[in-house]
Amino acid sequence: MTEESEYDVVVLGAGPTGENVADRTRAAGLSTAVVESELVGGECSYWACMPSKALLRPVIARADARRLPGLGQAVDGPLDTQAVLARRDEKTAHWKDDGQAEWVDGIGARLYRGHGRLTGPRRVTVSGPEGDRHILTARHAVAVCTGSRAVLPPLPGLAYGHVWTSREATSAQQVPGRLAVVGGGVVGTEMATAWRALGAEVTLLVRGDRLLPRMEPFAGDLVAEALTEAGVTVRTGVSVAALVRDSGAGHPVSLVLDGGEHIEADEVLFATGRAPRTEDIGLETVGLEPGAWLEVDDTCRVVGSDWLYAVGDVNRRALLTHQGKYQARIAGPAIAARAAGRPLDTGRWGAHTATADHAAVPQVVFTDPEAASVGLTLEAAEAAGYRVRAVDHDLGAVAGAGLYAEGYRGHARMIVDLDREVLLGATFVGPGVGELLHSATVAVAGEVPIDRLWHAVPAYPTISEVWLRLLETYRK
Amino acid sequence: MTEESEYDVVVLGAGPTGENVADRTRAAGLSTAVVESELVGGECSYWACMPSKALLRPVIARADARRLPGLGQAVDGPLDTQAVLARRDEKTAHWKDDGQAEWVDGIGARLYRGHGRLTGPRRVTVSGPEGDRHILTARHAVAVCTGSRAVLPPLPGLAYGHVWTSREATSAQQVPGRLAVVGGGVVGTEMATAWRALGAEVTLLVRGDRLLPRMEPFAGDLVAEALTEAGVTVRTGVSVAALVRDSGAGHPVSLVLDGGEHIEADEVLFATGRAPRTEDIGLETVGLEPGAWLEVDDTCRVVGSDWLYAVGDVNRRALLTHQGKYQARIAGPAIAARAAGRPLDTGRWGAHTATADHAAVPQVVFTDPEAASVGLTLEAAEAAGYRVRAVDHDLGAVAGAGLYAEGYRGHARMIVDLDREVLLGATFVGPGVGELLHSATVAVAGEVPIDRLWHAVPAYPTISEVWLRLLETYRK
Known part of the structure; x- marks a missing residue:
């Protein structure tokens, strides 16, 4: 009919x-x-934003709590995996x-x-x-x-490898014993963070020399450092050449690296791009x-x-x-x-x-630490021909950050268009910066002049006070 | 010499x-x-912002963790009071x-x-x-x-009452068994939150009909509701007429209310104004x-x-x-x-x-939920003669808020100047809104037009997406 x-x-x-x-x-x-x-x-509701953030939020909240004396011991135990997965299932409406x-x-x-x-x-x-x-x-x-x-690379053995893409990584019902993650972008770093915290042994394999390559370099560096401390094996500069999973799903898979080395895992997530x-x-x-x-x-x-x-x-x-x-x-x-x-x-x-789309695209990567950026990086701004200055500040040196977490590590950068004296971009990496990003998005999209930003007073003692430090640094 | x-x-x-x-x-x-x-x-470093936020941050982090399945049980226990106080002492450099x-x-x-x-x-x-x-x-x-x-009211018995002001409340080395807090402003609500979480039985006595009277009314309402749930006895519309502490510090004090009722406490904090x-x-x-x-x-x-x-x-x-x-x-x-x-x-x-100072004063109250505001409230804007519209949205209905915490409760309001189509103020109340405030501060101080804010895209799924909802509501 x-x-x-x-x-x-x-x-x-x-x-x-x-x-x-x-x-x-x-x-x-x-x-x-x-x-x-x-x-x-769509993808976001069932196999991307919603389930990934549902998996990550307890991880981040636990990490935040662990960085505070007085709470530390109580939150040192493992996450209740079933509770976390059950909440993830709810947030995806059980895929209905x-x-x-x-x-x-x-x-x-x-x-x-x-x-x-x-x-x-x-x-x-x-x-x-x-x-x-x-x-x-x-x-x-x-x-x-x-x-x-998700796009999969044309590797020998991949067709029969029962590999994970972002869909399987966000919807899996069991924690793999060993998870290999191929790709160091947003999906790769977020899923490495989540599954590691849920108990998997995670190896992150990245072709380039750093994670989160589209962000300012310090973002990938800080996230790699934290992943390593969380027990993830982070390997940069490695390429996967082939995949061997002889006995089908449920059996270990062997990743063959370019140099011939074999890495064994129970599941492999390919987070290597989109089509x-x-x-x-x-x-x-x-x-x-x-x-x-x-x-x-x-x-x-x-x-x-x-x-x-x-x-x-x-x-x-x-x-x-x-x-x-x-x-x-x-x-x-x-x-x-x-x-x-x-x-x-x-x-x-x-x-x-x-x-x-051209000037003020924001993004928050929900790793621990969070990495948040909007607009152009230094490299992108220079490539676009702007006359710019990158202004940097140690986020951990801000009073509000030190109160937020003991041993706070983070970094902030803003990119100033020297001709118009407006911001072209900003990047914040550190615990608790996810909601801080929108201030930069308003400044970039609003093309608010530096002279006016001087009057946008950050409340003390919030992490947002890094704005004051960045502006002071710029004016020095 | x-x-x-x-x-x-x-x-x-x-x-x-x-x-x-x-x-x-x-x-x-x-x-x-x-x-x-x-x-x-000064005051801020030793007897105000720093010690109060050092006391409050573990309380908020624990509350955040408790609202997430998978972490709940681990954080149900009491705070380690000594660890929290020790960190507070460090953040004040031990008053050196x-x-x-x-x-x-x-x-x-x-x-x-x-x-x-x-x-x-x-x-x-x-x-x-x-x-x-x-x-x-x-x-x-x-x-x-x-x-x-801090200014103390001229009450009979107060001079010998050994009462707390904000100084004693932020620097106390022991948790009082019963703490009476007089005043429902920032100091009163913050200290009630902190000492209740540290184990004190807290009674909050407020002369007016709501807490945080300088903010939008829903701020005080949400904070009062949460304090009550946390076990604080919140009493509005009551005045303290006199104080009796016969036996000096270390002995109970009796507060006599206007109607003649007596309330007994071990310590009394007066947070009733500044001089x-x-x-x-x-x-x-x-x-x-x-x-x-x-x-x-x-x-x-x-x-x-x-x-x-x-x-x-x-x-x-x-x-x-x-x-x-x-x-x-x-x-x-x-x-x-x-x-x-x-x-x-x-x-x-x-x-x-x-x-x-006139147009864009921000403030974050570090209660649970946090209450954050900048610029004018609806009442203040109308009193100043602006033609305005208050635009409201339920923060809990934002996807990012639901991910942040189960049962998220919160509210957001922006005040639009209808003649210039810019924001005169904004208020956010809810868990995790402290760093979100600066986006509004930039918008208000930057006088960014509503039409341009439409292009300031909040990253999904953050709590900041309430911006989109507020703007959509305004345009409907």
Whole structure:
């Protein structure tokens, strides 16, 4: 049975990005269909942000408590693994999406379950789970919000290696005895932190010379130091050449490094990159390349098209849930304005321009210590041709940090645009800095001049007082 | 023996404010004398911020840990009181000021120990501890940074009641069995939190109808609810009429309430207000009233004088360490500019104008939950004649808050100036909001327009995402 329906907007993918596009187009009064082949709520809700942070939060809270005399002994014991995993299961709603499907219903969008494929301009065909087919026509726009998936390197033995990607690492129901983690980015460092704290022997294998390579160098250094102290074997400058798991899942796996060395583990997590989920969505029917990232302008409209949008991970601008949601808050109103024939506000920082994607992308890595950054690193700012100065300060020297934890170790850096005297970026690494980041995000996105930041007084004695130290250092 | 010396600047009081005035005038090349009758480092270092936060931090960390399954049982036991007190003692350097005196030395200021009194314009006489006298003449400015002290109400029996003020409450070496706290402001709520967690039976007696009366009403309500759950007896609308402690310190004290009811306690903390420490600094020799607050302009110069400054608590603009330090960063350069005959930058938010005192004073109350605010409350904004809208959001409904703690309870409010579409104030109450406040401080002091804040993306999943919810609510 095939049904045909017409909507103002068709959204492919009901992750946070797709949900937010639909929320905006619905708010503008546009009829909206949302197509989802897996769970409404997407990667973030079930196999990324939510479960990873649910695993990590008790680890961080315990670490914070351990750094305070008077609490130390009480929290020296192991984590209650079952309790932590049970809470993780709750935070993912046990991998059921009823609540989120209801939400879609509540905003007045129509949810189509099944695999959606473009079958020509403004047309999407949905193959439902029970053989049903729906042909959806979009009067104004189709928004591709299908996200990304973990990409595995083409290694011998990998196909039969039963390896973990971020999905298995965030949803595993048992603590592996020995876990090898390949990749030193956000997923690798966060999952090494979580599973180590839950009792696994963890080896972190990193090809480059440091962890968290997209952040300021001190971020990876401090996290590596802490992981090592937590008992993780951190090895940089190593590549995995092959994988051997003769007897199938449940049996040990052997990783063969480039030099020939073997490392045995019970599970192997590959956290080595992401690919767009665009292989099988009919891009070829509209003249685009299947499996490719979709290039968009600042309204998130695909370059060369007047009806196709790509929002979130698929456009490769910033592979982060919050940034996809931000793009949705830009693209949704842009779709609505164009549908109504209203002029767009596409100036820098305009209502229909995802300027923050270029200038103010924030990220918090929930390791212990946390690593938080926004905007450009020194290296990126210099590469972009800015005349800049990096201003550094030891976070541990701030009174609020010393109160927060004994032996507090951390570091802060801000990048000043010397021509305009505004911040281009900031990075904070240390316990308890996760919520501190947004102050820098407001300063960077707000382009608040240094002279004005001088009047933004940090409350004493918080860790935020590092702002004062950074500004004083800059002015010296 | 009397010595006479001349300096460019004489600073009365070596608390954080005086230290920062001296730091700035020294940085400008002005010779500077600092006079201190007690400990260099002041109230904040020994009897306020530092010891109170040292007592509170383990309490908050334990509360955070308790709200997470997997850690709960391990942290259900009592705090190790001796360890907590020992850490508090360390954070106050055991009430020794060698380190801070060295710091004064390091910036090239001259420290005079003793009681300093004005003895005419630009003249300060210091009576040293060993009968020595120093007459200091200030070529350019005298800065009064003597701070404030707890003020006790004129109650019958109080003089012999051996009551606690904030000094005793932050420096006590033993946990009282029963502690009565009079006053529901910052000191009262913080100390009730700390001593209750350390094992005291605490009764909090508040004259008004809610705690933290200077903050948005929900702050006091949430803190009162939490204190009650922690076992504190919170009583609002009650006044203490008299005090009876017949047998001296070490014996129970009886508080007589207005209605005649008696409350027995082992110690009583009066946290009922502050008075300027200006009674005995020779104000009468320069035509000012001893014991009065000193009225200043926005450069912190005393109204009617061309050489006398009052910085920090004594000017009553904002009785907070960080705000005193901020004023010092304004007044120091103002003194230096005037000394050099350079023009001052006294426009709104100018380099020599303490504009934040009026528009963007931040404060974090380190109770559990924390209460953090900056700028104007709804009531204050309306009283000031602004056309405003209060935008509210349940903090517990934010994903990052739910991850931070099970059963997270909290609330956020921002006050929008409808004419300029900027924030006039913000208040966050909930676990873990202390470092989140500075984002609002930057937004308020930076006068970042709502349209631009829309581009300041909060990292997912942090508690900071409440920003997005507040902005969405405002735009609905």
